[in-house]
Amino acid sequence: MTTEPISTQPQRKVRNFALLSNRAGAAFMLPAGLLVSVFVIVPFFWVIFVSFTNRTLIGKTALNPDFVGLGNYLALFDPATFFQRGQFGFSLILTTQFVLMSALVGQALLGLLLAWLIQTVPPWIKRITETFVIAAWILPEVVIGFAWFAFLDRDAGTLNMLLTGLGLPPGDFLLQQPFWVIVVFNTWRGAAFSMMLFNSAFSSIPPSYFQAADVAGASSWQKFRDIGLPLIRGHIVTDLILITMWTFNTFTPFLLTNGGPSYRTELVSIYNYRVAFQDFQFGKGAAVGVIMMLINLAFALIYLRLGRKKAPKS
Amino acid sequence: MKNRMCAFALGLIGASAVAVPAFAVDLDITCRCVIGGVNSATAEWLEEQVIPAFEAANPDINVTLNQFGGEDAQLTQQLALDFSTGAGPDISAFDGFLIPAFAEGGQLKSLDDLIGEDYANWEGWDHISPGIRSIMSYDGETYGIGLGTDVRMIFVRKDLLEQAGIPADWQPTSWDDVLDAARKLKEAGVEAPLQLNAGVAMGEATTMQGYWMALLGTGEGVTDENGKFIVESQGILDVLNLYKTIYVDEGLGDQRAQLLADGRNRSFANFRDGKTAMLVEGDWFYRSVTAPGSEFEVADRGNVMSWVKMPAEEPGSAIRGQDFVSISGGTGFVINPNTDAPMEAWKLLSFMMSKEQMTAFQDYQPGIRSRSDVPIPNNPFLTETSQTLLPLTTARPNDPNYNAVSQEIQRMTEAVVSGELSPEEAMAQYKAAVTAIVGEENTVSLL
Numbered sequence: 022m023t024t025e026p027i028s029t030q031p032q033r034k035v036r037n038f039a040l041l042s043n044r045a046g047a048a049f050m051l052p053a054g055l056l057v058s059v060f061v062i063v064p065f066f067w068v069i070f071v072s073f074t075n076r077t078l079i080g081k082t083a084l085n086p087d088f089v090g091l092g093n094y095l096a097l098f099d100p101a102t103f104f105q106r107g108q109f110g111f112s113l114i115l116t117t118q119f120v121l122m123s124a125l126v127g128q129a130l131l132g133l134l135l136a137w138l139i140q141t142v143p144p145w146i147k148r149i150t151e152t153f154v155i156a157a158w159i160l161p162e163v164v165i166g167f168a169w170f171a172f173l174d175r176d177a178g179t180l181n182m183l184l185t186g187l188g189l190p191p192g193d194f195l196l197q198q199p200f201w202v203i204v205v206f207n208t209w210r211g212a213a214f215s216m217m218l219f220n221s222a223f224s225s226i227p228p229s230y231f232q233a234a235d236v237a238g239a240s241s242w243q244k245f246r247d248i249g250l251p252l253i254r255g256h257i258v259t260d261l262i263l264i265t266m267w268t269f270n271t272f273t274p275f276l277l278t279n280g281g282p283s284y285r286t287e288l289v290s291i292y293n294y295r296v297a298f299q300d301f302q303f304g305k306g307a308a309v310g311v312i313m314m315l316i317n318l319a320f321a322l323i324y325l326r327l328g329r330k331k332a333p334k335s
Numbered sequence: 336m337k338n339r340m341c342a343f344a345l346g347l348i349g350a351s352a353v354a355v356p357a358f359a360v361d362l363d364i365t366c367r368c369v370i371g372g373v374n375s376a377t378a379e380w381l382e383e384q385v386i387p388a389f390e391a392a393n394p395d396i397n398v399t400l401n402q403f404g405g406e407d408a409q410l411t412q413q414l415a416l417d418f419s420t421g422a423g424p425d426i427s428a429f430d431g432f433l434i435p436a437f438a439e440g441g442q443l444k445s446l447d448d449l450i451g452e453d454y455a456n457w458e459g460w461d462h463i464s465p466g467i468r469s470i471m472s473y474d475g476e477t478y479g480i481g482l483g484t485d486v487r488m489i490f491v492r493k494d495l496l497e498q499a500g501i502p503a504d505w506q507p508t509s510w511d512d513v514l515d516a517a518r519k520l521k522e523a524g525v526e527a528p529l530q531l532n533a534g535v536a537m538g539e540a541t542t543m544q545g546y547w548m549a550l551l552g553t554g555e556g557v558t559d560e561n562g563k564f565i566v567e568s569q570g571i572l573d574v575l576n577l578y579k580t581i582y583v584d585e586g587l588g589d590q591r592a593q594l595l596a597d598g599r600n601r602s603f604a605n606f607r608d609g610k611t612a613m614l615v616e617g618d619w620f621y622r623s624v625t626a627p628g629s630e631f632e633v634a635d636r637g638n639v640m641s642w643v644k645m646p647a648e649e650p651g652s653a654i655r656g657q658d659f660v661s662i663s664g665g666t667g668f669v670i671n672p673n674t675d676a677p678m679e680a681w682k683l684l685s686f687m688m689s690k691e692q693m694t695a696f697q698d699y700q701p702g703i704r705s706r707s708d709v710p711i712p713n714n715p716f717l718t719e720t721s722q723t724l725l726p727l728t729t730a731r732p733n734d735p736n737y738n739a740v741s742q743e744i745q746r747m748t749e750a751v752v753s754g755e756l757s758p759e760e761a762m763a764q765y766k767a768a769v770t771a772i773v774g775e776e777n778t779v780s781l782l
Binding site: 077078079080081083084096101102105106107175193195196279281282283298299300301 | 412436591739749753764
């Protein structure tokens with residue numbers, strides 16, 4: 022927001038108030054800059070380089086990889102195999118469905134609903150709800166993964182014990198419905214962020230708007246549709262883009278299903294892991310990584326563009 | 336490069352810290368062995384026998400055993416990453432079929448390069464046959480010392496066979512015999528009578544105990560006599576149709592056990608609990624998995640458990656015109672190519688594999704050892720299986736691409752047993768994947 026290039030003169034004046042000279046500032050920046058370049062920028066270009074080779078972890082091409090040009094990318098997008106189970110295209114489509122169902126529908130809707138509902142309840146219920154929802158969000162992934170695995174197990178799982186206790190037939194969820202398992206899991210896991218964001222957005226709406234609506238006899242749904250939603254539209258867009266990016270990159274479902282059975286839950290992040298670290302094909306894995314980086318870059322650009330558009334208005 | 340710098344810096348710190356008091360050396364040894372868990376006997380032998388004896392003889396060397404409790408494939412993954420970054424244990428248990436891929440990738444150094452004269456002059460080589468030595472070798476170089484070899488067969492539950500009216504001296508002579516027995520057992524109430532490993536989760540156990548054992552019965556191998564990978568053949572289709580019959584069409588096996596992450600243990604539990612009556616496995620299953628005191632101990636094993644030879648698809652249709660098949664592999668121990676103390680590591684490795692320690696191992700787990708001067712224990716099971724099956728057995732190709740192809744085999748079987756793909760479709764995917772790995776010139780179609 023402060024990077025507008027037009028006003029150079031006032032900027033120079035502002036700089037005079039700086040505590041440090043440019044040189045000292047640069048010296049202080051240097052360690053951080055070095056760290057960033059060693060751990061972020063160099064690997065970034067290294068991955069791009071490796072993606073043009075057939076490097077593997079073990080075998081002949083580990084020590085003497087060949088330059089294969091766009092070979093890895095062409096193989097990933099080979100129309101003959103693109104949509105086959107266990108191939109890149111299948112994984113990409115699966116990830117899109119996963120993002121749509123678990124992030125855009127699941128997390129955002131559930132978060133919005135929870136945020137709206139806890140506006141009107143007594144404070145202690147609000148606090149308890151928030152605690153539980155946020156706990157699901159901040160607990161370590163391995164703990165959560167194991168807990169869900171134990172919950173859903175067919176033979177000794179808590180869920181099946183509850184179902185049989187109620188006289189309902191038990192299910193083999195992790196094998197029969199693996200996709201819906203990870204959708205529900207990710208919704209449960211990530212709804213907290215949307216809830217908190219919408220909660221603070223709703224809180225920023227002046228109470229007088231709602232009081233006026235109450236006087237006019239508006240129902241809760243009408244208040245939500247005509248006052249709440251329009252006033253938090255900006256927040257909704259921000260939320261959707263952020264959770265889309267996070268869900269696109271998430272790896273936690275691996276802890277539940279290992280990407281299986283038969284690739285039915287192999288999201289692109291898991292596909293990337295399998296190619297690079299289970300099949301040991303570093304070149305192809307790097308190519309998948311580069312494509313994922315590009316997709317993330319696109320999301321980030323949209324996000325930044327929206328952020329800039331909003332800034333001048335406010 | 337970065338790792339070398341790190342190792343150098345750490346080495347300096349380490350050296351300056353220990354240089355003054357004594358020249359003590361720490362050695363780490365890793366195996367997929369856990370006391371009270373998988374391969375318990377190996378862990379007990381190392382912890383109770385080898386390490387105390389070695390430390391007593393070498394007071395300046397400290398040895399630590401890392402008990403790795405994960406799956407074989409996970410240990411492979413760990414070692415591949417460790418050995419290529421200069422990390423990892425000094426000595427590790429190692430499956431022989433991975434030697435070519437690791438050697439070509441620079442993750443292992445031959446003992447000749449790493450140790451030199453001490454290795455060449457080791458007394459043990461006079462007592463290890465060239466065949467056993469080749470299990471841990473590639474391209475004329477030796478990379479480790481083998482513990483022994485194994486053979487594969489069908490383990491059966493005699494009590495369940497009897498229940499289904501199958502005679503006690505039953506020996507199937509074709510796949511149809513096996514399937515008929517499975518159908519009878521199923522009718523007699525045995526839930527999942529037959530276990531032929533499939534799927535990705537079981538890793539090499541799928542390829543060895545499942546796919547190979549069936550494929551050899553069709554007269555084919557994974558590669559042809561020129562070392563080219565067979566990507567299309569009637570044999571592959573027959574094997575995939577056998578899987579389909581067992582797991583999809585007739586429900587003669589536990590389909591879930593092939594798909595779940597811990598499916599192999601589930602298949603062992605099925606056998607222990609009498610839900611499975613025929614299970615194709617290596618003699619490891621007898622020596623370690625179902626041994627008294629282990630997790631999958633079969634109650635009253637002497638009377639309940641027996642074994643039969645794995646038959647060919649039809650009598651005489653197997654590889655080399657045989658009626659029955661088996662396949663052998665072997666495990667052993669290798670030295671980390673980046674170890675700080677190669678000589679001490681060799682000292683420990685050769686000590687482990689000495690006649691004295693190997694003989695002591697027989698008390699923990701009787702087996703046929705790599706050393707010919709270690710007496711074979713008086714164990715009818717071992718004597719019978721080795722005499723019957725070693726003449727029939729086959730070995731896997733000693734090829735650096737074998738591991739990658741084996742993973743594609745596991746995927747092909749999983750696609751079929753999960754019901755996702757027909758055998759023809761699965762074979763077409765296998766062909767595409769293997770061609771991408773080894774190049775079209777190294778493949779051959781037999782259709």
